[in-house]
Each structure stands twice: as structure tokens, then as C-alpha cells.
Amino acid sequence: MLGEKLQRHNVTCYLVNTGWVGGPYGVGQRMSLKYTRAMVNAAIAGQLDNLPAEPHPVFRVLVPRSVPGVPANLLDARGQWKDPEAYDRAAEDLSARFRKNFEKFGQVSEEILEAAPA
DSSP states (O other): OHHHHHHHTTOOOOOOOOSEESSSTTTSEEOOHHHHHHHHHHHHTTTTTTSOEEEOTTTOOEEESOBTTBOGGGGOHHHHSSSHHHHHHHHHHHHHHHHHHHGGGOOOOHHHHHHSOO
């Protein structure tokens, strides 16, 4: 239903990381409220609409290379971890859990499947 409403009203949707950066729970820290607000304000103001972005290799969401008011290094989730391979393992594990959970929804459109984690 959300997808239908997004299409019908031509809405751009953003996912903002308000969770852990720099490592898993107990190692990393929460994304600062200052930078979360900067990301949300930039999205609302349309400042993200034409910025260069790259797809995340696992989750395939487009990640901007820069956001006004946010240090660029914070936009590189993998680069924030001291052990990049540990990040890769955590991302793959989360992706696998998403896919497993998604199985209970049965048949879905090709468009939905294309948006699923790699």
C-alpha cells in the first residue's frame, strides 16, 4: 500500500540512518542527533534531489556522496567500522535475515524483488 501511495502521489522517499555507526551495538555509537537533523532537513528542503549518489552494494539504496551539514565520512557506513570485513559480514547477515523474513509474504511483483537486498 505504501508503494502504491508513493507512486500515485509522486513522492520521493528517504531512509535516514538514525542507528549505529562505527561498529555493531556495544562498539559503535548512535548517529548524532545533529547530523540526523541535518539529513532530514536537507531531504525536506529538496537539497538531496540532484546530489551524486551511489547504490549500497548490499542494500541497493542510493547513498549520497555528500549532505549539507554532514561530514562526508559519516555517509560511508563501511568506512566507519574499524574492521571493514566485519561490516561486510554484518551487512550480509542482515541482508539474509531480510530475505528470510520476506519469504513469508509469498509472491510479489518483480519490481519489489528488484528492490530487495542483494
